Amino acid sequence: MKLEIKSKEDFPTFTARRILSIIERAVDTHQHCTVALSGGNTPKSVYEAIARLYPEYDINWRRVYFFWGDERMVDIDSPQSNFGMATRAFLDKIPAQPFNIFPFRTDFPLDQAASDYEEKLRNHFDVITASGFNLVLLGLGEDGHTLSIFPQSYGTRLRGEWVYGYKVDDVIGERLTLLPDLINQAEHILFLVNGKAKAPTVQKVMFSRFAPDDIPAQLIRPVNGNLEWLLDEEAAELIRPKSKASN
Numbered sequence: 001m002k003l004e005i006k007s008k009e010d011f012p013t014f015t016a017r018r019i020l021s022i023i024e025r026a027v028d029t030h031q032h033c034t035v036a037l038s039g040g041n042t043p044k045s046v047y048e049a050i051a052r053l054y055p056e057y058d059i060n061w062r063r064v065y066f067f068w069g070d071e072r073m074v075d076i077d078s079p080q081s082n083f084g085m086a087t088r089a090f091l092d093k094i095p096a097q098p099f100n101i102f103p104f105r106t107d108f109p110l111d112q113a114a115s116d117y118e119e120k121l122r123n124h125f126d127v128i129t130a131s132g133f134n135l136v137l138l139g140l141g142e143d144g145h146t147l148s149i150f151p152q153s154y155g156t157r158l159r160g161e162w163v164y165g166y167k168v169d170d171v172i173g174e175r176l177t178l179l180p181d182l183i184n185q186a187e188h189i190l191f192l193v194n195g196k197a198k199a200p201t202v203q204k205v206m207f208s209r210f211a212p213d214d215i216p217a218q219l220i221r222p223v224n225g226n227l228e229w230l231l232d233e234e235a236a237e238l239i240r241p242k243s244k245a246s247n
């Protein structure tokens, strides 16, 4: 596991460069790169940095495929949409190919949207003969959720499936999420976490005993790939190595 701690100011650019270099190397090595994007607020500034920095990287964007790790069951033009946020922040500002971008079909009924996405993923990995993503971006909720796998939800126990759609509760509503069996096949898994409020959860995920029902983020364990935590100084304050955080 790799840990990078950056100042709030440096985090977006550092993380954007890490993402772009992984994509660049994957296309060089495999002639394709399949990415699972995360949602929520944290990645927005990183996506905006990608939109600024991408020309510095030699990437054939026709070989880059974008999926999402999870989605809210809202219209794509809703401010809550993870697809909408990523599109506004960077996808419509880089030479990504529209036919290589795969949003969840939130216009379908929940179960159909989940099975539709699972079929799209299985077809995609069959065609490019890969077993999983080259790059997965993940966030972390204060309650220990990641993707849209929430504590005490059935999603923490599902095995053999790749996509799950369910109603989390009356407040969060319905969600679609990829599951660990697929995520853990990835080559690179990056947790992007910012803010003081997340510090106790980061510490719990990393150092408390394995309790995935309570801390679903602990389900993320790459089979052959690598796991990287990219944190700002506030999110890292309870796990920071003794030496000064690197800038």
Ligand code: 6PG
Pocket (backbone or CB within 6 Å): 038, 039, 040, 041, 042, 043, 070, 071, 072, 082, 138, 139, 140, 141, 145, 146, 147, 148
């Ligand atoms: C979502 C995300 C979710 C998110 C965490 C952290 O759809 O909301 O996929 O897992 O990454 O809730 O969200 P913030 O970055 O907004 O704190």
